[in-house]
Amino acid sequence: MTFQGWLLILAFVGITLALVKPIGLWLFALYEGRNTPLHRLLGPVERGFYRLSGIDPAQEQGWRRYAAHMLIFNVVLLLFTYALLRLQAVLPLNPLGFAGTSEHLSFNTAVSFTTNTNWQSYSGESTMSNLSQMLALTIHNFLSSATGIALAFALFRGFARREAAGIGNFWADITRVTLYLLLPLCVVYALFLIASGVPQTLAGSVDATTLEGAGQTIALGPVASQEAIKMLGTNGGGFFNANSAHPFENPTALTNFVQMLSIFAIGVGLTYCFGKAVGNVRQGWAILAAMLTIFLIGVTITYWQEGTGNPVLHQLGAMGGNMEGKEVRFGIAASALFSVITTAASCGAVNAMHDSFTALGGMIPLLNIQLGEVVVGGVGAGIYGFLLFAILAVFVAGLMVGRTPEYVGKKIESHEVKLAVLAIAVLPLVILGFTAVASVLPAGLAGPLNKGPHGFSEMLYAFTSGVGNNGSAFAGLTANTPFYDGLLGVAMWIGRFFVIVPMLAIAGGLAAKKYTPETAGSFPTTGPLWTGLLVGIILILGGLTFLPSLALGPIADHLAMIHGQTF
Numbered sequence: 001m002t003f004q005g006w007l008l009i010l011a012f013v014g015i016t017l018a019l020v021k022p023i024g025l026w027l028f029a030l031y032e033g034r035n036t037p038l039h040r041l042l043g044p045v046e047r048g049f050y051r052l053s054g055i056d057p058a059q060e061q062g063w064r065r066y067a068a069h070m071l072i073f074n075v076v077l078l079l080f081t082y083a084l085l086r087l088q089a090v091l092p093l094n095p096l097g098f099a100g101t102s103e104h105l106s107f108n109t110a111v112s113f114t115t116n117t118n119w120q121s122y123s124g125e126s127t128m129s130n131l132s133q134m135l136a137l138t139i140h141n142f143l144s145s146a147t148g149i150a151l152a153f154a155l156f157r158g159f160a161r162r163e164a165a166g167i168g169n170f171w172a173d174i175t176r177v178t179l180y181l182l183l184p185l186c187v188v189y190a191l192f193l194i195a196s197g198v199p200q201t202l203a204g205s206v207d208a209t210t211l212e213g214a215g216q217t218i219a220l221g222p223v224a225s226q227e228a229i230k231m232l233g234t235n236g237g238g239f240f241n242a243n244s245a246h247p248f249e250n251p252t253a254l255t256n257f258v259q260m261l262s263i264f265a266i267g268v269g270l271t272y273c274f275g276k277a278v279g280n281v282r283q284g285w286a287i288l289a290a291m292l293t294i295f296l297i298g299v300t301i302t303y304w305q306e307g308t309g310n311p312v313l314h315q316l317g318a319m320g321g322n323m324e325g326k327e328v329r330f331g332i333a334a335s336a337l338f339s340v341i342t343t344a345a346s347c348g349a350v351n352a353m354h355d356s357f358t359a360l361g362g363m364i365p366l367l368n369i370q371l372g373e374v375v376v377g378g379v380g381a382g383i384y385g386f387l388l389f390a391i392l393a394v395f396v397a398g399l400m401v402g403r404t405p406e407y408v409g410k411k412i413e414s415h416e417v418k419l420a421v422l423a424i425a426v427l428p429l430v431i432l433g434f435t436a437v438a439s440v441l442p443a444g445l446a447g448p449l450n451k452g453p454h455g456f457s458e459m460l461y462a463f464t465s466g467v468g469n470n471g472s473a474f475a476g477l478t479a480n481t482p483f484y485d486g487l488l489g490v491a492m493w494i495g496r497f498f499v500i501v502p503m504l505a506i507a508g509g510l511a512a513k514k515y516t517p518e519t520a521g522s523f524p525t526t527g528p529l530w531t532g533l534l535v536g537i538i539l540i541l542g543g544l545t546f547l548p549s550l551a552l553g554p555i556a557d558h559l560a561m562i563h564g565q566t567f
Contacts, residue, residue: 001307001321005333009299012257012337013292016264020288023265024272030176031153031273033057038180046179053171060166063508066154067501069170070147074114074497077143081110081136094129095204096219101127108485113140115496116148116378118230118237118348118471119488121480125219125240130202137237138226142186145233146177148380151500152270155384156277158507159408162515167507181266182233189228189262197251200224223248231262234378236348236471244338244351245327256330256351260338263347267376270383278408282526287386290534294375295344298364303336305361312564325356325475336361343368346378348471355458355475359558362474363550366461369468371542372427378469384503390525391420391506393537397523397530406522409515416506423502427467428545430494434463434487435549443483449476453560457553462488467495 029036035043050057061069084091085106089099101109105121112119113136124133150173157167194200199220208216223239227249230237240246250256268288275284307321326335335352342349343365354362368375374386390407395417398405405412438444438459447462448455454476461474466488473479479488524530 001303002333005303005307008257008333009303009337012260013296015261016268019261019265020268020272023269024276024284026181027149027266027269027273028276030180031156031277033172033176036180038184042179046175049175055169055171057169057172057175059169061169062165063154063167063504066167066170067504070151070500071497073170074147077140078110078114081113081140082106084136085109085132088129088132091129091131093131093134093202095202096129098127098129104482104485105480108489111489111492112471113137113235113237114144115469115492116144116233116235116346116381117466117469117492117496118235119466119473119492120237120241120471121485121488123241124238125221130204130221133226133239134222138222138229141226141229141233141235141237142178142182143174145229145235145379146174146182148378149177149181149266149270150174150380151503152380152384155387155503155507156274158510159410160277160279161511163513164511167504167511182229185232186225186228189232190224192258193224193227193255196255197247198224198227198255199248220248230349231259231347232266232379234263234267234345234347236342238349244349245353250351253329253334256334256338259349260341263341263345263349264376266379267345267382270380274383274387280408280526283408286526286531287383287390287534290531290538291375291386293531293535294371294538295340298340298344298368298375299337302340302357302361302364303333305358306332306336308358310358311562315564322356322358322361325353327351339365340368342472343470344373344375344377346373346381346468346470348465350472353475354461354472359554359561362457363554363558365472366457366464366474366554367542367546367550369464369470370427370431370546371538372424373468373470374538381469385499388420388423388503388506389538389541390534391416392424393530393533394523394525396537397533401521401523403521406516406518407525409517410510410513411516415509419502419506423499424541426494426498430467430491431460431463432546432549434467434491435460438463438484438487441483443481447477447479447481447484449478453553453556457557460549460553463491466491469495
């Protein structure tokens with residue numbers, strides 16, 4: 001570990017904190033449906049969309065109707081993407097003549113991008129046409145991200161409204177978020193990436209001559225536009241197989257730093273937006289403090305492990321930190337930081353291979369996802385996932401003070417607690433269940449590259465990433481098979497929507513409740529005690545649930561490593 005490495009981490013945290021309020025205020029304007037400076041330019045587009053689609057943006061929807069419209073919208077997107085990928089060979093903008101993808105890969109990819117997971121069982125530059133990259137994948141990056149933010153708005157309204165029947169209008173929410181937030185930010189971001197050397201062209205490839213005089217075909221395409229929403233929308237799906245380790249996706253140390261900031265930017269802004277929505281910005285800062293506490297613990301462990309290096313290689317005379325699987329232009333600190341950011345934020349983009357990290361260095365990204373990716377989390381998904389844990393935490397706190405639990409003026413009763421437990425329990429049930437299935441079936445055991453604990457970690461990470469809607473891979477796992485494509489597709493769908501529906505039910509129930517003012521007996525939910533309780537609840541639930549599986553994988557791998565044992 002170096003001083004420059006810690007300076008990079010501190011600079012990231014400092015700039016992230018500086019972005020919280022301005023982005024949060026912009027999100028709050030969209031949450032309330034107020035005009036922004038962009039409405040003068042884009043307002044006619046929004047109103048034209050409503051007229052063409054017959055939507056009344058002022059019409060309130062109850063939680064059931066909100067959920068139904070959201071599910072129908074996503075099913076239609078899934079079917080559209082599946083059809084486009086299967087028919088890729090006969091569609092235009094396919095300069096390299098790629099065939100349509102197989103049934104199981106089309107299913108997996110369609111589910112993956114619909115659920116904001118962006119798990120990729122393929123190499124983009126050798127599988128997807130430009131049309132597929134733009135129309136099937138990049139558009140999904142916008143709409144799945146906007147869906148997450150819209151759902152967060154719905155839950156905010158549940159806490160903020162008093163005896164109300166509705167939680168907003170799904171179509172109005174997703175339209176405003178896409179039009180006034182994601183599109184403008186991505187236009188600016190894409191121009192920055194183009195200026196930094198990221199390609200943006202409809203050409204399929206270019207021929208080059210290497211220093212040795214040999215010929216090489218270099219894949220190109222509309223990369224910058226996809227890269228921008230990939231990061232801002234915490235999607236993570238790369239245009240190229242190497243993702244953000246590829247110089248055409250992430251060419252410089254500056255683009256790397258901006259990409260890390262952009263992964264967290266909207267997520268941290270949503271914490272401030274929540275505070276504004278419930279009329280107490282300290283509530284948002286308390287949530288962010290808990291998030292950053294867990295984040296900094298993870299960064300410290302990962303950087304420490306990667307900076308210390310591999311004792312097996314040290315015994316062979318190769319001293320220093322662990323540079324295996326990392327880009328020299330980024331180094332250990334930036335790679336370790338990126339790995340924690342991308343798994344804390346449900347992004348899934350990678351600038352280094354997690355499979356090549358030390359055992360405990362690779363365990364932290366895995367654990368980040370297993371905690372529910374509530375440490376900032378995916379845009380929208382992180383904050384509503386965190387609020388589910390807050391409901392459980394305030395329930396525990398209510399038991400401590402001997403009265404009905406309350407949070408931001410709403411009584412938390414058995415109905416909300418049961419739904420929160422149901423939503424949170426989805427992750428461990430599916431992750432551990434599907435990993436167990438893969439660990440005993442021949443089709444599952446054929447996937448890992450490595451044997452022993454590390455091979456188990458590859459399977460565990462795959463299902464953790466799928467259910468957690470992260471999309472990053474431990475690498476080493478051959479996933480483009482009917483078994484893994486099918487099972488991971490099911491896992492991604494469950495991990496997304498089996499959490500969303502109970503969450504919306506909570507939002508609907510809370511919106512209908514009266515406001516309960518704080519009294520002297522209320523448990524404070526803005527101070528250090530509350531922040532500590534939130535951190536404890538999240539770590540205890542995640543730690544106790546997944547500790548046995550971590551012991552079989554990365555912990556066993558670490559113990560073997562320090563004793564010089566390899567598999």
